[in-house]
Amino acid sequence: MSIKIALAGNPNSGKTTLFNALTGSDQYVGNWPGVTVEKKDGRLAGHKDTVLQDLPGIYSLSPYSLEEKVSRNFLVYEKPDAILNIVDGTNIERNLYLSTQLAELGIPMVIAVNMMDIVDKAGDKIDFKKLGKALNCRAIGISAQKSRGCRDAAAEALLVAREGLKSEAPHVFSGSVEHALAHIEESIQGKVPAASIRWCAIKIFERDKEAIEKMGINPKTIEHVEGHIKDCEKELDDDAESIITSQRYEFIQKIVKDCVVKNSKRLKRMSISDKIDRIVTHKILALPIFILSLCAMWWLAVAENGPGTILTDWANDQFLGEDGWHLPFTSHKFKCPEKECENCTADERGENCTCESCRIYTGMEYEEAQEFYAPHEKNIEAWEAAYIEAYNEANKDKEGFEELAEMPEELDEALARTVKADGVRLDDDEETGEAVRGKLKDGCGPCIEVEIAEEDDEDAPELEWTCDWAMYQVSKAVPEVDPSNYGVFIPGISTLLDSMLDKAGVNETVKSLVKDGAWGGVATVLGFVPVILVVFLFLAFLEDCGYMARVAFIMDRLFRKFGLSGKSFIPMIVGKGCGVPAVMAARTIENERDHRMTVILATFIPCGAKTVVIAMFASIFFRDMWWVAALMDIIGIAIIVLGGIALKKSRAFAGEAAPFVMELPSYHLPTPNGIWRHTWTRVKGYVFKAGMIIFPACVFLWLVMHFDWSFTLLADEEIEKSILHDIGSWIAWFFAPLGFGTWQGAAASVSAEIAKEQATATLGIVAQNMQGTSTAAHIKALFGSMSDFPRLAAFSFMVFNLFIPPCMVAIAVTFREMGTKAWGWFAVAFQLFIGYTIALSAYQVGMLICSGVFTFWTILALAIDGFCLWAIFRPARKEIAK
Amino acid sequence: MNASSILILVILAALVSLALWRVWKKGAPCECGTNCKACLKNCKNHSSASGCSCSSQAKDSLI
Structure with a gap:
């Protein structure tokens, strides 16, 4: 025993x-x-x-x-x-x-x-x-x-x-x-x-x-x-x-x-904890310090050159994507691949070698070689695009003309010599997604020089760059940079999967199901593990050192001014990890009215799954504006405070705030082991969820996107006949005033109720036919097709999915905790109202400010905002105040 | 459809079934360290004054 x-x-x-x-x-x-x-x-x-x-x-x-x-x-x-x-x-x-x-x-x-x-x-x-x-x-x-x-x-x-x-x-x-x-x-x-x-x-x-x-x-x-x-x-x-x-x-x-026996000298001195508390719980400084700590967390997670973004880019492009990566801590210098080259043997390989790769790349690191080749690659791409356009233009009236989509193996030399790349799509503008004319950077190697005319300069030459046939040939002669020539190279999982499926001789439909459906969706979610990791590491540090307990104390001071209790904020801190325990943690509140109110408000704090949605939009649309991510947390807290004030003024939630007694632990210097244990528990749950929930959901979504109602398999260009397209289109009207009223936006928003990070996975799947070479480019193009203001539409989509009712499990727990179905529906309706209002206001007012667009929806958004302000600032009725 | 395609489809179907079965049995894994079914079960079994494994765990780590 x-x-x-x-x-x-x-x-x-x-x-x-x-x-x-x-x-x-x-x-x-x-x-x-x-x-x-x-x-x-x-x-x-x-x-x-x-x-x-x-x-x-x-x-x-x-x-x-x-x-x-x-x-x-x-x-x-x-x-x-x-x-x-x-x-x-x-x-x-x-x-x-x-x-x-x-x-x-x-x-x-x-x-x-x-x-x-x-x-x-x-x-x-x-x-x-x-x-x-x-x-x-x-x-x-x-x-x-x-x-x-x-x-x-x-x-x-x-x-x-x-x-x-x-x-x-x-x-x-x-x-x-x-x-x-x-x-x-x-x-x-x-x-x-x-x-x-x-x-x-x-x-x-x-x-x-x-x-x-x-x-x-x-x-x-x-x-x-x-x-x-x-x-x-x-x-x-x-x-x-x-x-x-x-x-x-x-x-x-x-x-x-x-x-x-206590140290008498110490008793007379203030402890370090007390000294820190004098600053971090200071009545004026406390809140700014809390907001600063949130900003620091998001900066680390999503700022352009922050650790989160560097790791996310690596995970998305190299580890999970198609690029691959070199083994760290090994040499990444060029090594000649031409084993049969007579001068290219043994240790001196490359020095006297006559092969083109050795001539150009010997002595270069991988990054240097990439930098060297980049203008040639752009030159080739741009010239080929120009050739295709010129070819189609020159031949469109000929009988039996078939539009050219790819570069032909045999070129029309006469046409090739006359091709100029003027006016072709060279690069996409990062903000608008629109084609920019002649946008080629400095240092474009041997052939390219861009001359951009000022719009109002009539004497300036027409937009043109001097890339002709000869220069194209020069660039074509430069060997491509093969990463496997630069040390131990591990291909990305997508590439491995691709080659594995090709080797197995799997047909194209099954390949698409596995690669674009199952793996594509899961990879989109897993690609943001680094952001989750950084956020949870930061939170674990704050929790372990004792600061998060102070946050509840700080918020109590703020809440109490409005008749709320700091007790209500504890579930909200818990909710940063997951909404379900947050709703349950509200059980410690004895007063039924405050308990219900806390349940309704607790899930407005973006949870771990919502962090992924924030991370995705921050990395695609707001790369230069990391503070947008921090703003989501601040909006969440603002909704809790303002929503609490408004609810407290109603008869159903009125009453005195419950007393809040809490022991503030001394500050500890957290151990790396403790922080890692906390973080790993959460990240593990997130990764497992990708396997258990996101994976089957993505397979299902791919199927409904590639089959029509008679269960006939559709080609990529026939997606508009699919089941998912139809269902999405039926409900898209609801999202139209928010800027993403297309079947893709509707499908992503509705599927997010399975689990919030499913929104990112769904976007990855439904956008895969859009223009671009990466998931990020596809999604950017998707929002570009939804609205004239893609960034506003993306922001609206993000806030809508963050502040509407949480995932299904959290909704089920909310219903149970609210006691009756009527209260459960009230909670869901309240959350939906808040999410819709914020998204509507962000999009409509944003359009009004950006370009003066004023529609019926702008009036409605302003009217609802007015109603919300009235609900917050109206005086409490005397009998309710009592 | 060739044999390897059918094999891949069978593997995929098995993985999806396994994932759904796991969720059905234990609930979705969760960022709070447990799983949703554990939360719902606790929630169902106990009086309104009681806590749940997830919330108490989270609170323990907090305070």
């Missing part, structure tokens, strides 16, 4: 850190039947027969909160073989309150005083022998974060568990209380387990109804002992529960006085 050791202690005392240190990776998170709060189980490393059970953090065993009830019931009724009580050494007085209660349970116990590294640094001293003696158990100093003393504590707990060394309950109470307890113990002897008789007696003394009920004591016995309790209360002039509490604290004060 395995030995069970329970880890019990105050919240933030380092239980989970100790649990992880002792169990290593051999742990799982599971829900026990019948209990309401999660416990973690893990096997003690090196002891397969020993199970560590991590209980939720609790302050006492008195039933004030759910966690305390659950932990108490577990410790009292499930009876672990031993308790390893984790005590925060930096806050020993408060932590020992629980220790005094645990010592009364009659379960073998070891006290592990944690954070000893901080205690030592502060110059404080703790006498563990005296501490252990006072509580009749063994006490050990540990530092879970530094993995110091953890093994000793576990070994000690294992020893007391194996030998059943039950500690005697410490003498905590005064004579009169002990007298009453002795009477109670006498009355219940034989009716409760002998080991926990002391604990049962104290609970009866405290008149803890739930504990008494569970003990199954005869009411007559309770009546009998009531006289002794009343006598004690009369003597000490207080109620029984307060007597127990105050005498426990008196006992703890005595212990601390005997066992702890």
Whole structure:
């Protein structure tokens, strides 16, 4: 039979850190039947027969909160073989309150005083022998974060568990209380387990109804002992529960006085935590600091040269895409591929080689070679495009003319010599997606020089560049840059998949299903893992160092001004990871009105899945405006505050804000391991979701996009007959005022209800027939085809999908938490109204500002905005205010 | 349609079925570290005053 050791202690005392240190990776998170709060189980490393059970953090065993009830019931009724009580050494007085209660349970116990590294640094001293003696158990100093003393504590707990060394309950109470307890113990002897008789007696003394009920004591016995309790209360002039509490604290004060020597110099100084708090919770600076930290997070994640973007570009183009990548930390210098070249052998390969590649690229790094070849590539592309256009123009009236789409193998030399690239599409404008004439950059190699005429300069030559047949031939003679000649080259997954399918001889339809449907959608989502990684790393750092707890405190100050409680903000911070636990975390709010309001508002904070949508649009449309991503979080918070104000003024949600009490933990320097563990848990969930949800959804979308209603397979150019096209077109009118009223926009928005990141995957699939060579270019072209203002339409699409009702699972939880269907529908309708209003206003007002476009929808947007402002700023009715 | 195409289709169908079966059994994996079904199950089984594995985990990490 395995030995069970329970880890019990105050919240933030380092239980989970100790649990992880002792169990290593051999742990799982599971829900026990019948209990309401999660416990973690893990096997003690090196002891397969020993199970560590991590209980939720609790302050006492008195039933004030759910966690305390659950932990108490577990410790009292499930009876672990031993308790390893984790005590925060930096806050020993408060932590020992629980220790005094645990010592009364009659379960073998070891006290592990944690954070000893901080205690030592502060110059404080703790006498563990005296501490252990006072509580009749063994006490050990540990530092879970530094993995110091953890093994000793576990070994000690294992020893007391194996030998059943039950500690005697410490003498905590005064004579009169002990007298009453002795009477109670006498009355219940034989009716409760002998080991926990002391604990049962104290609970009866405290008149803890739930504990008494569970003990199954005869009411007559309770009546009998009531006289002794009343006598004690009369003597000490207080109620029984307060007597127990105050005498426990008196006992703890005595212990601390005997066992702890505090550094007198430190007591006079302000702690570092206090100094930091003076700035970060400052009444004026707090909010700007919070917004700055959000901006810093998004800058790191999506700014053009930030780590998130660099990694995302690499993931999208090289790792998952078609480019491929070179093995890092190896040489990327050119090596001649011409093995049969007579001068090109052995170590001196390249130096005297006569092959064209060696002549040009010898000594160049991969990036240098790419830079060298780029103008030639542009020259070839531009000239070929010009040739095709000139050919089609010259031959269009001839009989049997077939439009030329690709460069022919045999060129019409006469035509080739006359071709000028004037007026052909050379490059796309980054903002508008429109073709720009003659836009070729400097340093265009041997052949190109662009001469751009000023619009108002009549004497200037016509837009033309001097790329003729001879120059084209020069560029064609330059060998292409083959990445495999520059060190170890690993092709992108798309390329590998492509060649694998080609080698297998798979037909084009199946190839498209696998490559464009299944892989295309999943790759679009996975390509943004780096952004998720950066955001979650940053959040994990803020959480682990203790700043996020301050954010709730800061927001409480802001919320309270408007009649809201900071308690409502805790679920919203939780919601940065996922909306589902955010909605559930609102359960801690006892007031039903505030609970409902919090459920409605909690999902407006963009969750992890919505972060992907933000990342995608930021990288495609707002690359030079990273702050747009941060703006999404700020809009989310603004909706919560303003929506809360508006709702609080209605009869259904009016009422006083609930009090909010929260312990602010000391700032810790987070460990890389802790941050990574937090981040990895979230990223892992995201990656798995791509495999479990996005993958089947993408296959389904590809199928409905490539089949018509009679289930006939359609060619790429027949997509307009597809099922998806029809369904999308039926509902596209709803999105038309928002700027993306096409079947693609409708399909992406509706499919996002499966999971928010599905919007990005769907866009990747439905845009694949658009112009461009990458998913980003396809999506850019798609929005260009939807609206004359592609950036505005993209912004509108993004805010609509961020602020409408969350994914299906979160909606289901919202319905359940709201209590009734009517309230559930109200929540969904409210969220839809907010999302639609913001998108409508952004697009219509944006168009009005950008180009003075004023339509019926502009009037409607302004009218709804006016209504919203009225709902926020109207005076609260007197009876409601009361 | 050749044999390799059919084989690829069968593999794809198997993967899709596996993913859907996993979601049906355990719920969609989630950024909060658990899965949706665990949340919904907890939510269903417990009184309105109770928490859930995800929320308590998230709160634990927060406070």
